[in-house]
Amino acid sequence: MNYTLHQLEIFKKIAEVKSVTKASEQLFLTQPAVSIQLKNFQDQFKLPLFEVVSRKLYITEFGEEIAETATRILDEVATINYKSAIYEGKLAGKIKISIVSTAKYAMPYFLTDFIKQNEKVDLTMDVTNKMSVIRSLENNECDFAMVSTIPKKLNIERIELMKNKLYFIASKNFESSKKDFQIKDFNKSLFIFREPGSATRLAMERYLLKHKIEVIKKMELTSNEAVKQAVIAGLGISIMPIMGIKNELQNGDLQILNLKDFPLETNWNLIWLKSKNLSLVAKAFKKHIVENKNDIIKKQFSWFLER
Structure with missing residues (x-):
């Protein structure tokens, strides 16, 4: 077998979204490119990884096993890259943020400079409804959340960002x-x-x-x-x-x-669990927000705050 990390990444994403089209969109690749890599990956196995029924893609039991293994391999590769970057004195790792749908108009501006300045930091941002955001925070599935209504049942810390x-x-x-x-x-x-x-x-x-x-x-x-x-x-x-x-x-x-x-x-807030043991990347992002939020707001959002 001679499969590549790129093929593992593509198949992992297809297994997650159950669609070649959606996978290509999320990976910023063309659909034909994803289809070719999927075929090349499948050709290396005697058993089918997926099947198409009524134009809908289904991952086989064997395919699910391969997708799980691919996830572990890619996580280990990411760890190698992070450790290498850390030894070079760079900030490296992952940061996960869950935000309500209206926050998607604001949060990217608070992230842009931080991500540009730290090229070895990988970002996952889940844009969903309020209930899912709170559940993600409660289950420790994210580092931070951006909400306008503070959840009363959770013991959280927060940074007030801006008016909504x-x-x-x-x-x-x-x-x-x-x-x-x-x-x-x-x-x-x-x-x-x-x-x-x-x-x-x-x-x-x-x-x-x-x-x-x-x-x-x-x-x-x-x-x-x-x-x-x-x-x-x-x-x-x-x-x-x-x-x-x-x-x-x-x-x-x-x-x-x-x-x-x-x-x-109302007010937008960046919140996190008080009991959360923040990673070095998460701590660095929190520091970035505290030090730069006023400049970001003035530069990006004065058009409506002054209205």
Whole structure:
């Protein structure tokens, strides 16, 4: 057998996502390139690693065993690379961060310089819903999490990062003869909510309850991108973080409705378990955030913080 580390990495990813297309996207390779490497890898075994049924890819039992072994091999190779870098005096290792979906508009800016300055640091960032983020933190599956609502049941430490401003938004075709919109004028509108547990949904529900607004028609979607596209299409109105709609506001696809008590404000926080034994890489990242967060915020987010 003469398989390569590259083939092991490709097959490991295919086994994880159960799709050549998704694997190619996540590995930043073309689909034909991934397919060729998969075929070359399979040709070295007498038993099938996968099968395709009704155009869907399934990993065989033998394939699962090979994928598990590939994971261990690649982890060991990474360890060799990290140890080599450490002996050269470089910061090396992995950092895992779990963030809620709206945080994807902010967290990359807090990571960019740190990753560029430390080329031997590998980053895994899981973008998911609030419940999954908290579960990942609770199960010690990540080093840090970025949330706007602090989980009460966990003993955590935190760094307050920046404000998160939320506005009521509508499509460009939403019409009103009034300069100042009133929420009561929207009784016939469809309200678009995030899923239960979302901090954005919680803020929206609190506002509607405070102002005694009865929601007659509503829709529930599980991501901010889905909410944004639904509003742009004219399906309804919603509350969204402004940092996620910058381009749409500039292009005129969305408009902010001038309502009382807006914007709603929460705070983004970088949190970690108090009992967590942070790695050298995690400690270095925490130090980077403490020392540079104000400059990052001023440079990248002044456009909406001053709004």
